[in-house]
Amino acid sequence: MWRVARCAAASLRQSPRRFSTAIHGPCIVHKRGADILHDPWFNKDTGFPLTERDRLGLRGLLPPRVISFEHQYVRFMESYQSLEKNTRGQHDNFVSLAKWRILNRLHDRNETLYYRVLIDNIKNFAPIIYTPTVGLVCQNYSGLFRRPRGMYFCARDKGEMMSMIHNWPAQEVDMIVLTDGSRILGLGDLGVQGIAIPIGKLDMYVAAAGINPQRILPVMLDVGTNNQKLLDDPLYLGLRQPRLEGEEYLSIVDEFMEAVHARWPKAIVQFEDFQMKWAFETLDRYRKRFCMFNDDIQGTAGVALAGLLGTVRAQGRPLADFANQKIVVVGAGSAGLGVLKMALQAVSRMAGPQADPHFFLLDKDGLITKERKDIDPAAVPFAKTQGEIKGLGLSEGASLTEVVKKVKPHVLLGLSGVGGVFNEEVLKAMRESDSTKPAVFAMSNPTANAECTAIEAFKHAGEDIVFASGSPFSDVNLGNGKIGHVNQANNMYLFPGIGLGALLSGARIITDRMLQAAAECLASYMTDEEIRRGVLYPSIDSIRDITAEVGAAVLRTAVVEEVAEGHGEVGSKELSHMSKEETLQYVKDNMWYPVYSPLVHEK
Ligand SMILES: NC(=O)C1=CN([C@@H]2O[C@H](COP(=O)(O)OP(=O)(O)OC[C@H]3O[C@@H](n4cnc5c(N)ncnc54)[C@H](O)[C@@H]3O)[C@@H](O)[C@H]2O)C=CC1
Numbered sequence: 001m002w003r004v005a006r007c008a009a010a011s012l013r014q015s016p017r018r019f020s021t022a023i024h025g026p027c028i029v030h031k032r033g034a035d036i037l038h039d040p041w042f043n044k045d046t047g048f049p050l051t052e053r054d055r056l057g058l059r060g061l062l063p064p065r066v067i068s069f070e071h072q073y074v075r076f077m078e079s080y081q082s083l084e085k086n087t088r089g090q091h092d093n094f095v096s097l098a099k100w101r102i103l104n105r106l107h108d109r110n111e112t113l114y115y116r117v118l119i120d121n122i123k124n125f126a127p128i129i130y131t132p133t134v135g136l137v138c139q140n141y142s143g144l145f146r147r148p149r150g151m152y153f154c155a156r157d158k159g160e161m162m163s164m165i166h167n168w169p170a171q172e173v174d175m176i177v178l179t180d181g182s183r184i185l186g187l188g189d190l191g192v193q194g195i196a197i198p199i200g201k202l203d204m205y206v207a208a209a210g211i212n213p214q215r216i217l218p219v220m221l222d223v224g225t226n227n228q229k230l231l232d233d234p235l236y237l238g239l240r241q242p243r244l245e246g247e248e249y250l251s252i253v254d255e256f257m258e259a260v261h262a263r264w265p266k267a268i269v270q271f272e273d274f275q276m277k278w279a280f281e282t283l284d285r286y287r288k289r290f291c292m293f294n295d296d297i298q299g300t301a302g303v304a305l306a307g308l309l310g311t312v313r314a315q316g317r318p319l320a321d322f323a324n325q326k327i328v329v330v331g332a333g334s335a336g337l338g339v340l341k342m343a344l345q346a347v348s349r350m351a352g353p354q355a356d357p358h359f360f361l362l363d364k365d366g367l368i369t370k371e372r373k374d375i376d377p378a379a380v381p382f383a384k385t386q387g388e389i390k391g392l393g394l395s396e397g398a399s400l401t402e403v404v405k406k407v408k409p410h411v412l413l414g415l416s417g418v419g420g421v422f423n424e425e426v427l428k429a430m431r432e433s434d435s436t437k438p439a440v441f442a443m444s445n446p447t448a449n450a451e452c453t454a455i456e457a458f459k460h461a462g463e464d465i466v467f468a469s470g471s472p473f474s475d476v477n478l479g480n481g482k483i484g485h486v487n488q489a490n491n492m493y494l495f496p497g498i499g500l501g502a503l504l505s506g507a508r509i510i511t512d513r514m515l516q517a518a519a520e521c522l523a524s525y526m527t528d529e530e531i532r533r534g535v536l537y538p539s540i541d542s543i544r545d546i547t548a549e550v551g552a553a554v555l556r557t558a559v560v561e562e563v564a565e566g567h568g569e570v571g572s573k574e575l576s577h578m579s580k581e582e583t584l585q586y587v588k589d590n591m592w593y594p595v596y597s598p599l600v601h602e603k
């Protein structure tokens, strides 16, 4: 009823795991013949019906047999499965890249089929198009490069961006993911090669939020790199210069934001994998002027908070007990500080602004206290005073092991980007935790950068822990029929819903309360029974469902916050009159789902 008018190419109510036989509205195409076959958006490969082949000048350009969408799907899955079989026993990275290649080739050729296989097999394919394999793709991007995807703005383009933005062929863009490649996952500065991250994030937008892939735009802002290995690499495809700094840097980001806003005033920009100083600076600079958010600071915070509230429930305690949880956060970067900031807001709401939460923050130099020289301003609110830690026998720069042994935390949460920092000694110290169900969150990506593996966590910290990691691990067989459940604490459970809710509300800006609504929605999604079993987040198989819920929660809060300006033909008044159920239905009705629509040629 409230579906927003757009090319009916495949705008269909979500019907996962079924091949709908419904008739779909036609899609207008301005090309003919071979041009259509070479356009992944319209291409159906051997799936063009004979009438369409006639209409579009395709007769003779394809083998005569028409293969149905269902059959094409099965054929692709069969070739994927034989790749899996044929590469069994080979090196993990080799296998992962081979899987990425076969998916990427389909993406380049036939987007409708690509997104269908992705959506229907998201659990299998997310680790390929997203973390961890996307990290490997970034590391090898210049060598893997065959075709561009998205837009590349570089330092040399200063003064040209207003016109360059019009080089993007799509008329409309809803969702942009932007990186400067300066902190790609836990892999550091990867320069232009970081473009694979926006591509992977936007694939998740299509798969989870049903954002129309014709209206997404991955963007790389190449301001140079400080990665000497890349600068020395003859294959490197980015600018061969050190990173711009200070005002020079900001003027590039400013120009990009202005250019985007001039062409697509309602587009949402997600900042992704910026090094900490620019992550915070750009968020402060733009969040009141543009509809934007920083996923690493804000998306991650919401997902972590939902997990932290889940661990309180897993202990059989009331949510208000969150204010008493002792939480050790390892990593004082954009992600760690974002988590603590949101956790602090939650504690204030629950126990009042005078509440004194028991948060301990460590970085590469150990426990952060007020004694710390050159302390980052963003870390100041979480730095301990001497008075707070004296009784525990801790001091400035105390090691992680010492902190865990003395604090006996309920939760140990890693966002350090350093693989293995939760070593045997640290994990064993968690056995002395004051919690009946201690939690270990090893949230750094990709897999090799996780603070510990799932097996290590259950082995050393004990079988009663709750475990979560940023990249996927398999559940752990604990013997005697017991299974250690592995949660994936990854911002993928929130950013698609934040973007979707902001889009469909036509939000002017993204407020803290919209982000809080997203986190609360995720936190309340799991049943008590699931939480008791240590299941804090939904299975990735349900990501479309949780994203619709999160999107609806964000949208409703945008209305309450009076930042919703409406989307398409649905005005802000109509949005404000929708019940909770109607909002959810509106969101679901606007989620794109891939089907072949009849193509009609127009000059
Ligand atoms: N699971 C998820 O959804 C997300 C995970 N992440 C991951 O978090 C990690 C960090 O990201 P950012 O905060 O943006 O990076 P960042 O570079 O801003 O911060 C890293 C922090 O870790 C600290 N650190 C480094 N070595 C350490 C050590 N040995 N012990 C303790 N602390 C140490 C640094 O001092 C710094 O404070 C990355 O691996 C990233 O992939 C980030 C966002 C979302």
Ligand SMILES: CC(=O)C(=O)O
Pocket: 131, 184, 185, 186, 273, 295, 296, 444, 445, 470, 490, 491, 492
């Ligand atoms: C998941 C994510 O955004 C990161 O690791 O940076």
Ligand SMILES: [Mg+2]
Pocket: 185, 272, 273, 295, 296
């Ligand atoms: Mg990120």
